[in-house]
Amino acid sequence: MAILHHYPLCPHSRFVRLVCAEMGVALDFVEERPWERRETFLALDPSGQTPVLVMPDGLIIPGAGTIVEYLDEALGDQAGENRLMPRDLAARIEVRRLLAWFSGKFHDEVTGYLVNEKVYKRFVPVSAGGGPPDMNAIRAARANVRYHMRYVGYLIAKRKWLAGDDLTLADLAAAAHLSCVDYLGDAPWSEDETAKIWYARVKSRPAFRALLADRVPGMAPPDHYANLDF
Amino acid sequence: MAILHHYPLCPHSRFVRLVCAEMGVALDFVEERPWERRETFLALDPSGQTPVLVMPDGLIIPGAGTIVEYLDEALGDQAGENRLMPRDLAARIEVRRLLAWFSGKFHDEVTGYLVNEKVYKRFVPVSAGGGPPDMNAIRAARANVRYHMRYVGYLIAKRKWLAGDDLTLADLAAAAHLSCVDYLGDAPWSEDETAKIWYARVKSRPAFRALLADRVPGMAPPDHYANLDF
Known part of the structure; x- marks a missing residue:
C-alpha cells in the first residue's frame, strides 16, 4: 500500500489525503512532526516538509503539487469522467x-x-x-x-x-x-x-470523512467542524 | 506573438523568459510593476503577480508554474530531445x-x-x-x-x-x-x-543573453554579473 508521511493539520497533507480518497488510492499513514526533522524523513525529502508519498514500488514523491501531478499522470486515464484534472x-x-x-x-x-x-x-x-x-x-x-x-x-x-x-x-x-x-x-x-x-x-x-474524524491532542475543533450541515 | 507581462527582477518572470527562449517561443514584453496593481493587469490575473503569459490566440496563462506546465503540454512533443520536462x-x-x-x-x-x-x-x-x-x-x-x-x-x-x-x-x-x-x-x-x-x-x-542585458534604472549589477566566465 502507498504510505503518506503527513501531519494532521498540515493543509498540503490534507489536500493529498482528499485527492487519494477521491481517486481510490488506499493509504497507510506515518505522522510526521516536520519540526523534529527526523533523519529518516529528511532522507525521503531534504526539504523536510510534509507531505511525502511513498508508492508501493518504493517511488518517493515529495510535495503536494508534485504528488497530485504524478497521480494524474499515472492514474488519471483510469479515472474517466471522475478525473480531477481535466484533459483540455x-x-x-x-x-x-x-x-x-x-x-x-x-x-x-x-x-x-x-x-x-x-x-x-x-x-x-x-x-x-x-x-x-x-x-x-x-x-x-x-x-x-x-x-x-x-x-x-x-x-x-x-x-x-x-x-x-x-x-x-x-x-x-x-x-x-x-x-x-x-x-x-x-x-x-x-x-x-x-x-x-x-x-x-x-x-x-x-x-x-477521515479528515473530519482526525483530532489533534489538546486541540478540539469547534462544534460545527464535523457537522455536514454546519 | 505571445506577450509576457513581467518585471525585470521578478525571478518567476526570468524563469519563464529562459524557458521560452530555450523552447523558441518568441515573446513581446509588457513591463508590469505588480505593486501598482494596474486594473488591466488584474483583469488578466486577479492575484496581481508577475508573470502572466498571453498566447497569440488570447489564451491567458498566469503564474510561472502554470505557464511552464502549459508550454510542455502544448509544445513539448515538438521539442524532441530538447524537451525541458522529461517524459519518464x-x-x-x-x-x-x-x-x-x-x-x-x-x-x-x-x-x-x-x-x-x-x-x-x-x-x-x-x-x-x-x-x-x-x-x-x-x-x-x-x-x-x-x-x-x-x-x-x-x-x-x-x-x-x-x-x-x-x-x-x-x-x-x-x-x-x-x-x-x-x-x-x-x-x-x-x-x-x-x-x-x-x-x-x-x-x-x-x-x-537577453536577461543579462537587462538593467533596472538606478540599480547597476556587479561587474561580473554579465561576464560569462565570471
Whole structure:
C-alpha cells in the first residue's frame, strides 16, 4: 500500500489525503512532526516538509503539487469522467491557477500563519522559533481569509465547482486549506453564503470523512467542524 | 506573438523568459510593476503577480508554474530531445521537486526577501509597506543562500544537470533565481566551486543573453554579473 508521511493539520497533507480518497488510492499513514526533522524523513525529502508519498514500488514523491501531478499522470486515464484534472489544456490552466492560488497565496496569507502560530509553535522549542502565538500574524490571517472566502463565493456564483462544471483538484486544495482554518475556529462562514454552501457540498463527500474524524491532542475543533450541515 | 507581462527582477518572470527562449517561443514584453496593481493587469490575473503569459490566440496563462506546465503540454512533443520536462514519470517527479525547491523554498528563504527589500520597497509608498530595506530580512537571505548554493553543488557533483543527464526546467528555475540574487550583489560564488561552474554553464547559453542585458534604472549589477566566465 502507498504510505503518506503527513501531519494532521498540515493543509498540503490534507489536500493529498482528499485527492487519494477521491481517486481510490488506499493509504497507510506515518505522522510526521516536520519540526523534529527526523533523519529518516529528511532522507525521503531534504526539504523536510510534509507531505511525502511513498508508492508501493518504493517511488518517493515529495510535495503536494508534485504528488497530485504524478497521480494524474499515472492514474488519471483510469479515472474517466471522475478525473480531477481535466484533459483540455485551457481547463488545466484554470485548475493550476487555482491550485497556485490556494496552495500558494492562501497558504502564505492565511493557513501558513494560523497553523504555524497556533499549532507548530506549541511544539517547537523557543530557541528554534517556538513559543506563544504572534497575535499580529493571527489577526492578519483572520483579516485575509475574508476576501478569500468572498473569492470562493464569487467563483461559485458563476460555476458549479471552483474551476468549472466538474469537481477538480482546485476544490480539494481550497477545501483542505479551509478545513484547517475551520478546525482552528477561524473560518468566517457568515462572510459569504455561497462559499459556505460550496464547502458543505465538498465536506459531505465520502473522501472528507477521515479528515473530519482526525483530532489533534489538546486541540478540539469547534462544534460545527464535523457537522455536514454546519 | 505571445506577450509576457513581467518585471525585470521578478525571478518567476526570468524563469519563464529562459524557458521560452530555450523552447523558441518568441515573446513581446509588457513591463508590469505588480505593486501598482494596474486594473488591466488584474483583469488578466486577479492575484496581481508577475508573470502572466498571453498566447497569440488570447489564451491567458498566469503564474510561472502554470505557464511552464502549459508550454510542455502544448509544445513539448515538438521539442524532441530538447524537451525541458522529461517524459519518464519518475524523472518528472525529480524535476517538479526541484521546481518546488527553487520557486518555493529558495524564493521564500532568499529571492523573496532580497527583491522585496532591495527593489520593490523602493517604489511602494510607506503606507503600503514600502520604505527602507529591513536589514534583518536581507541578512537572513544572505545566510540562507549559502546552503542553497551548497545544495546546487551537491547535486551537480553527482549529475550533469540539476535533475539528471539533461538540462530541464529545474536548471532554468534555479538559474533564474540565482540571476536575481547575483544582480543584487548577494550571490556567494566562493561558497561552492561546483555550483559556480554549473551557473557559468547555464548563463553562457544563448537563452540567457537577453536577461543579462537587462538593467533596472538606478540599480547597476556587479561587474561580473554579465561576464560569462565570471
